[in-house]
Amino acid sequence: MKQKTTLIILAICGLSFAVVMILFAMAEKPISYRQHFTRNHHLGYATLENVLAVSKGHYIAGATDGRYYFGNENDPLELTVTDTQLNVIEVFRLPIGESQLEDSRIEVDSSTIYLKAGQLPAIFTCSVNNRLKCTLQPVPYFLRAVLVSGTTFVLQARGNDSEAGTANNLLFVASTRSAVVGGVIKLSNDVDGYFASQGELRYCKDLHRLVYTHYYHNRLIAMDTSLIILYEGRTLDSITIPALKPIEVEEGYYSLASASVAVNLSSQISGTNLIIHSNLMALNDDQVMFDQSAVLDVYDIGTMQYKFSFNLPDYNSRKMETFRVFSNRLVAIYPDAILGYSIEHSQ
Amino acid sequence: MQRKIAVEIICFLFIVLFLYAAGTKLTEYTRFIAQIGKSPLLTNYAEYVAWIIPSIEIMIAVLLIVPRTKLIGMYASFGIMVMFTLYIAAILSISTELPCSCGGVLSMLGWKQHLVFNICFTLLGLTCIILMKKQENMVNTSV
Numbered sequence: 256m257k258q259k260t261t262l263i264i265l266a267i268c269g270l271s272f273a274v275v276m277i278l279f280a281m282a283e284k285p286i287s288y289r290q291h292f293t294r295n296h297h298l299g300y301a302t303l304e305n306v307l308a309v310s311k312g313h314y315i316a317g318a319t320d321g322r323y324y325f326g327n328e329n330d331p332l333e334l335t336v337t338d339t340q341l342n343v344i345e346v347f348r349l350p351i352g353e354s355q356l357e358d359s360r361i362e363v364d365s366s367t368i369y370l371k372a373g374q375l376p377a378i379f380t381c382s383v384n385n386r387l388k389c390t391l392q393p394v395p396y397f398l399r400a401v402l403v404s405g406t407t408f409v410l411q412a413r414g415n416d417s418e419a420g421t422a423n424n425l426l427f428v429a430s431t432r433s434a435v436v437g438g439v440i441k442l443s444n445d446v447d448g449y450f451a452s453q454g455e456l457r458y459c460k461d462l463h464r465l466v467y468t469h470y471y472h473n474r475l476i477a478m479d480t481s482l483i484i485l486y487e488g489r490t491l492d493s494i495t496i497p498a499l500k501p502i503e504v505e506e507g508y509y510s511l512a513s514a515s516v517a518v519n520l521s522s523q524i525s526g527t528n529l530i531i532h533s534n535l536m537a538l539n540d541d542q543v544m545f546d547q548s549a550v551l552d553v554y555d556i557g558t559m560q561y562k563f564s565f566n567l568p569d570y571n572s573r574k575m576e577t578f579r580v581f582s583n584r585l586v587a588i589y590p591d592a593i594l595g596y597s598i599e600h601s602q
Numbered sequence: 603m604q605r606k607i608a609v610e611i612i613c614f615l616f617i618v619l620f621l622y623a624a625g626t627k628l629t630e631y632t633r634f635i636a637q638i639g640k641s642p643l644l645t646n647y648a649e650y651v652a653w654i655i656p657s658i659e660i661m662i663a664v665l666l667i668v669p670r671t672k673l674i675g676m677y678a679s680f681g682i683m684v685m686f687t688l689y690i691a692a693i694l695s696i697s698t699e700l701p702c703s704c705g706g707v708l709s710m711l712g713w714k715q716h717l718v719f720n721i722c723f724t725l726l727g728l729t730c731i732i733l734m735k736k737q738e739n740m741v742n743t744s745v
Contacts, residue, residue: 257735260731260732260735264728267677267681268684271682272688275643275688275692278692282642282696283643284642502632502636502639504632504633504636510633510636511636511639511640512636512640512645513639514642
């Protein structure tokens with residue numbers, strides 16, 4: 256009797272193991288490993304110089320002369336100021352008495368601190384030197400805001416067409432001096448397109464151009480500050496059609512029911528270069544190195560031509576989350592640390 | 603007597619677990635499809651799995667409620683818990699960034715906490731089977 260019970264238990268374990276193994280064997284292979292392109296690796300382009308241990312949730316707010324500013328997702332008003340060697344100079348809170356600041360972000364540019372509160376929706380402007388007074392400018396709801404000039408932002412938002420039951424990715428120009436909105440551009444007009452057109456907008460000060468990098472396919476769009484499309488480009492890979500399965504989880508709200516299919520994870524501007532954190536492994540990438548680092552591809556914004564790639568190794572076995580380039584320094588955010596790299600600026 | 607009480611408590615825990623898990627999956631059906639669709643192991647079968655899993659959970663709960671089928675229900679509970687545990691181990695070997703597919707309060711657990719939770723329930727199931735068999739043997743011997 257005992258033997259029979261043991262056999263049944265072993266059979267159940269064996270059957271369960273077999274089912275999971277079959278699923279594992281038939282699993283969708285990650286998009287990362289399926290690509291056919293090669294990279295021009297620039298080894299030693301970034302050299303790690305400084306490490307600052309921080310709690311999770313920090314992000315790069317900007318830089319002024321000799322100072323870096325880091326915001327904190329857990330405290331929307333907190334700013335940590337460091338020198339370029341990542342030594343903390345001070346931590347302070349902006350004197351803003353608003354409570355609806357979910358998903359807001361601080362951006363610091365030259366002598367101004369901006370608090371971009373898209374759910375409020377408003378943009379607060381404070382002076383770096385006189386932080387006691389911040390002014391508020393109401394703007395339309397937005398998801399992200401990209402600073403173009405001292406008073407002009409390009410806002411990225413989701414627009415709903417209730418009659419057609421569709422969603423749109425919208426870009427429009429807003430000012431911190433007036434409520435007038437201009438230069439609206441629709442990046443999609445259906446649900447599939449809404450997800451397919453998701454991406455990240457960056458502003459290149461040197462060329463006065465906006466660059467929109469798509470997350471799920473390889474299209475790059477260059478625009479002027481009035482949101483007129485100037486030209487387009489492609490990232491290294493050949494993914495022109497995103498493999499997405501949108502599903503309506505609540506009325507009017509959609510989610511993706513597909514395994515991770517991101518092509519480009521994030522992007523940043525460095526001078527006239529566009530640097531893209533790619534999710535795809537090239538034919539000449541070493542898989543171990545690829546799995547244990549973040550691959551950054553550098554493109555010339557003027558020509559949209561690929562130049563070279565470099566890697567930022569994982570830190571404490573954790574992947575780099577975001578990064579920014581300030582002059583010849585690259586600052587990268589990891590889940591539990593901020594890392595400072597020196598980079599070869601002449602490229 | 604103590605054995606019987608222990609068996610009843612474990613069966614009750616499994617019934618609550620399966621009915622709660624199935625209920626949250628069915629009430630948040632599309633959200634559940636979206637979550638399992640993100641799993642590389644299930645993405646191609648998400649729409650079928652979204653029905654099959656809660657149906658199996660309800661069937662096992664019924665087997666555990668009916669006295670005559672309690673042992674079969676416990677074997678099935680043990681089997682499905684082993685499968686869920688191995689699935690989580692497989693998912694963890696691929697990525698820890700994937701969202702958990704469990705609904706309700708269980709969705710608050712991370713993958714590793716979920717793994718521990720499942721191992722505990724698997725061991726409870728195994729213990730319950732052993733206790734039930736011992737109980738059965740005692741009844742047979744006394745007869």
